Amino acid sequence: MPADAQITRLKPRRTDIRRENERAILDAAEKVFAEAGFGGATMQLIADMAGLPKANLHYYFATKEDLYRKVVQQIFEIWLDAASSFDDAPGPVEGLGGYIDAKMDISRTHPYGSKVWASEVMHGAPVIQDYLETTLRDWTNGRIALIQHWINEGKMRPVDPRHLLYMLWATTQHYADFGHQIQTLNSGKPLSDRQWSEAKASVKDLVLRGIGAI
């Protein structure tokens, strides 16, 4: 295994070891769960990718489901943080435009987490149903009220805020969840920096025109 472990002058503290191992396990788990699904993922595969014996996974995370739950929670919190651009905006151009930018960036930087979330919801959200019924529902209702406020102020056309939100979620996350299909249709190559910029601009343009904000 790591021969260079001998080289390190100072022995890492136990808390550091724990933190680093948990991070390695979570990163590996996110990728494996995304690529194989919960049922297709194996603890052995995650352990190999994390560079640890399988038994160590069970030392840090009691069960496969515990590990999975942590992975799902991560992407959910990242998305919630990204929505802050929504709130302080004076109108839909800044608010929705900023939200699209943030969600598209996350689709590029966290494609695995997005896929795990999509898979979880597609299978009926057996693990995070409570989040849907509390945090997500509250968040959604708050943003619907905000969009309705913009409509009342005449800053955008009267569209159904709920279906607008669904379109934003669907479109931005599509670039992560269906990234493989998009890559295949891009001659098999991942989108370049330029192509990601064009994608963001296209989505913002279509949405902001669609709601009559520009």
Added chain:
Amino acid sequence: MPADAQITRLKPRRTDIRRENERAILDAAEKVFAEAGFGGATMQLIADMAGLPKANLHYYFATKEDLYRKVVQQIFEIWLDAASSFDDAPGPVEGLGGYIDAKMDISRTHPYGSKVWASEVMHGAPVIQDYLETTLRDWTNGRIALIQHWINEGKMRPVDPRHLLYMLWATTQHYADFGHQIQTLNSGKPLSDRQWSEAKASVKDLVLRGIGAI
């Protein structure tokens, strides 16, 4: 009248039995694969839902993967058929509007198939990669040319046809793939006929306004 003539008439023919059993297996498999993923699905569960012994599944479909492949092919062909509304249309309002209607209807009538497709693509399309590189790529290029033609004729704004298609796919399939999330945000109840109509109208309105066709 010969006695065996009676029996022959009453007893279903072998080809009928085969057809009915294959249909029952495929329907059950579509649902189980959608709800559990390929890895989480078990032949036992599919057999129970189809009302057949597990061994019979292996009689009709040699392996679990053979059965899965058939399920994925089904939804793909349904989507291709739905795209015919695209071609004979005089302009984007009829063409894209009709396509959205058709895709939304399929999301409602075939949610399981849509989820199986999404799961397959999210996991890197291990089974249907060849479809992506041939049929889907050709279909996409053809529709991009058609949309570009409408743009050249001044029937819609100059938007990137590729990202427009991605938005259509993402948004329409979202109502199937994330149907559970949508239902949770709808007080736990499935969308009513009226709500489905509103969803279709909202999507069409947002898209057709976004491209400047209405």
Added chain:
DNA sequence: GTCTATATTTCGATAGAC
């Protein structure tokens, strides 16, 4: 064609030495 019983493999989880 159908179905019971079983072979074979693999996975999640754990015991126990270090």
Added chain:
DNA sequence: GTCTATCGAAATATAGAC
């Protein structure tokens, strides 16, 4: 905290009587 060895459960797939 780490890691080898292994248990028990569950899965795919098949054998063989009917």
